[in-house]
Amino acid sequence: MEDFRKICFEVDRLLLEQGIYSPVELLLAEGRLSYPDYEAWRYGRVIALEEVLAGNPVRIRALLTEAGRYAVKLGLHADRREFLSWEGKAGQALRFSSDTEFEELCCVHYRRGGNEVQLDLFMDNSGNVLVNGIVDALSSRRVEEAIRLTDRLLETDPSHPRLGMLEVLCNAAQRQFEPVDDYFSEIEYLEGYLVPLATGALGVGARDFLAPFWRRMADALRGRPFVAETPLLHASYPLARAQDWAGVKESVLEDSVWQIDPVLRLRLAEALFYLGNRPAALAAWCRMCWDFPVQMEQALASGTLPDKELRPDWERYRNLEAESELSTPFFPVWLLLERTETCNALTAEEVSQAHTAGRAYAALHTLLVGGGALSERTMALRQKLKQAHPGLFAMYLRRV
Secondary structure, eight states: OOOHHHHHHHHHHHHHHHSEEOHHHHHHHTTSSOHHHHHHHHTTOSSBGGGGOOSOHHHHHHHHHHHHHHHHHTTOEEEEOOOBOSSSSTTOBOBSOSSHHHHHHHHEEEESOTTOOOHHHHSSOHHHHHHHHHHHHHHTTOHHHHHHHHHHHHHHOTTOTTHHHHHHHHHHHHHTTSOOOOHHHHHHHIIIIIHHHHHHHHGGGHHHHHHHHHHHHHHHHTTOOOOTTSTTSSTHHHHHHTTOHHHHHHHHHHSTTGGGOHHHHHHHHHHHHHTTOHHHHHHHHHHHHHHOHHHHHHHHHHTOSSOTTHHHHHHHHHTOOOSSOOOGGGHHHHHHHHOTHHHHHSOGGGSOSSSHHHHHHHHHHHHHHHOSOOOHHHHHHHHHHHHHOHHHHHHHHTTO
């Protein structure tokens, strides 16, 4: 069964960010559903969503079941919602599964305040009805329909406060089919203008509206080598914004400098996490602590890493009282004592001995795997850990 505490955390995060808990969004967040596969399903190219889910079907069902129970426990209001096809058979309801029970698990959404309604849907105002239609069309990539509805809004309610931004988005939607002439101006346009505008106008629908723009940018940058001075002008960045994690991984590994650049290393770890290889992501972050401690400390402190347990772990680590300084390189050593999955994610044999903290990690890992039986080898490993960091050695002794 999925770890219930982690499931609760993800449901809470979705409620905070989107105002609603959607099982599909949870599957995306947990790496069970890739965004490109989600898009294929929305375009009607996949018969049922279950066909493209990654991992054990039993565990996926358990994940959604526990998340639903938690949502009910929170007192959230349940709504049964359909997902409609974006293209071709636009407006046709999409299937989650041939299994009725799993279908129900996927289509029931939860939101706060069962008596609350979206104002625009119920206001007796044709302008607001049109606005909702435009927002839905843009979020569903039905550009022609969005333009048609915007023209109607201009005719019937030309002073509507949201008309201007929706017109801009309709015009921008046609830009995605044009070639990228200037990398710098295009990324500046996306980050500084279109993203905040779409987020404000479309809410949670902004991601689906913006993904083609990011993919267009990634196609333009494909094959361009990474330059540290312009880190956004590498295909891995727009691919990450489009949530194409397989593409991020591929573009990073294709670059000859990925092993010696902290930005690319962090992007690779993030991709591994969202691709469902969380042990590999954790191992990558541990290595970052030794190879690029300054950049890794910034990432840990910022809370931007996808493993949301790492930041509170980091804060606990930094607030500990120990005989010697608890610096970033020794954070993975402490994680060995605190998170059991660290032991399997990165073994002693896989750790470089070039750094004192790496040698301490290898010594502690060997001690934990080998058990507590005293021997000359055990005593030698303990001495090595003590010499590397007396404070962490004392913590280890308190736990044997």
